[in-house]
Amino acid sequence: MIRLDRKATIHKRKHLSLIQRQQKEKAIVQKLLPFLEGNIGAYMPILGEVDIMEVSLAKGKVFLPKVLDNQNMEFILFDGNLKEGAFGVMEPSGPAVDPESLDVIVVPMVNFCGFHRRGYGKGYYDRYLKKTKALKIGVAFDLQEDEFSTGQYDVDMDILITETKLWRNPNANTILWRQ
Numbered sequence: 001m002i003r004l005d006r007k008a009t010i011h012k013r014k015h016l017s018l019i020q021r022q023q024k025e026k027a028i029v030q031k032l033l034p035f036l037e038g039n040i041g042a043y044m045p046i047l048g049e050v051d052i053m054e055v056s057l058a059k060g061k062v063f064l065p066k067v068l069d070n071q072n073m074e075f076i077l078f079d080g081n082l083k084e085g086a087f088g089v090m091e092p093s094g095p096a097v098d099p100e101s102l103d104v105i106v107v108p109m110v111n112f113c114g115f116h117r118r119g120y121g122k123g124y125y126d127r128y129l130k131k132t133k134a135l136k137i138g139v140a141f142d143l144q145e146d147e148f149s150t151g152q153y154d155v156d157m158d159i160l161i162t163e164t165k166l167w168r169n170p171n172a173n174t175i176l177w178r179q
Contacts, residue, residue, distance in 0.1 A: 006110045006111070006118070006120065006121070009110050009111050009143070009144050009146065010047050010048060010110060012143050012144075013047070013048035013049070013141060013143065013144065014047060014048035015048075016048070016141070021048075023163070024050075024141050024142075024163040025050055025051055025052075025163075027163040027164070028050055028052070028139055028141075028161055028162065028163050029052060029055045031161045031166045032052060032055065032106065032137065032139065032161055033055060033059070035104055035135060035137055035159065036055065036056060036059035036060060036104060036106075037059065037060055037103060037104065038060055038061070038103030038104065039060065039061050039063060039097065039101055039102045039103045039104075040056050040059060040060045040061065040062050040063065040102070040103065040104050040105075040106065041063050041064075041065070041075050041102045041104065041105035041106065041134060042056040042062050042063070042064060042078075042106050043064060043065060043106065043107075043108050044064060044082070044089055044090045044091075045108065046087075046088075046089055049108045050108065050139045050140060050141065052106055052139060056106065060103075061077065062077075062078045063075035063076060063077055063078060063092075063097050063102060064076060064078045064082075064091065064092050065091070065124070065128075066085060066091040066092060066093070066096075067085055067086035067087070067089075067091070067124065070122075071122075071123070071124070071127060072124070072127060072128075073124045073125075073127075073128055074096035074097070074128075075096065075097050075099075075102060075105075075128075076091075076092040076093065076094045076095065076096055076097065077092065077094060077095075077097065078092050079092065079094065081093070099128065099131040099132035099134070100131075100132060100133065102132055102134040103134055103135065104134055104135045104137060105129065105132065105134045105135070105136055105137070106137050106139055107125055107129070107136055107137065107138045107139070107157065108138075108139065108140075109138050109139075109140050109144065110144065111140075111144050111145070111146040111148060112138060112140050112144055112145055112146070112157075112160060113145070113146055113147055113148050113150075114156075114160075114167075115138070115156040115157045115158075115160055115167065115169045115171075116148070116150045116154060116156055116157075117138050117154070117156075117157060118146070118148060123153060125155070126153050126154055126155045127153075129155040130155060135158050135159065136155070136156075136157050136158045136159070136172075137157065137158065137159045137160075137161060138157035138159070138160045138161070139160075139161050139162075140160070140161075140162055141162060141163060142162045142163060142164055142165075144162075145162075156169060156171070156172075157169060158172035159172075
């Protein structure tokens with residue numbers, strides 16, 4: 001396996017052809033659908049991330065992240081209105097949901113290695129995921145697989161989905177419902 005840095009992975013992800021992206025996202029969404037139920041933590045895709053918004057909106061109440069400061073984010077109910085927030089990402093406004101109220105959180109990633117994820121390096125998701133018992137589902141394209149060391153604060157995914165695979169973490173602390 002070729003080791004990729006974040007920039008190289010983002011470049012590869014952003015430069016998928018439209019047809020490749022549509023085919024890969026369709027395969028990922030088909031695997032993701034059975035797990036989307038209840039209060040769903042989703043995300044607004046940036047920099048070529050897997051786009052799951054349309055399917056998320058069709059399946060339940062959707063909550064999107066909002067960055068609060070240099071270390072913390074919260075999830076807020078998506079009511080159709082967004083405004084540009086931290087890092088140029090579109091964010092909702094309103095009251096935050098209690099992390100224990102989320103049933104599923106679909107987590108974007110830059111790279112993955114097994115059930116370990118690497119994001120953009122600020123730790124927002126890792127800090128938030130430690131506060132919830134929600135099912136943590138990482139979504140990525142196969143091309144994002146990499147080898148890297150994990151840090152002590154990293155939170156593993158319960159499930160990882162790519163266009164060709166669906167892995168269930170045998171060490172997950174979350175009940176993998178709807179198996």
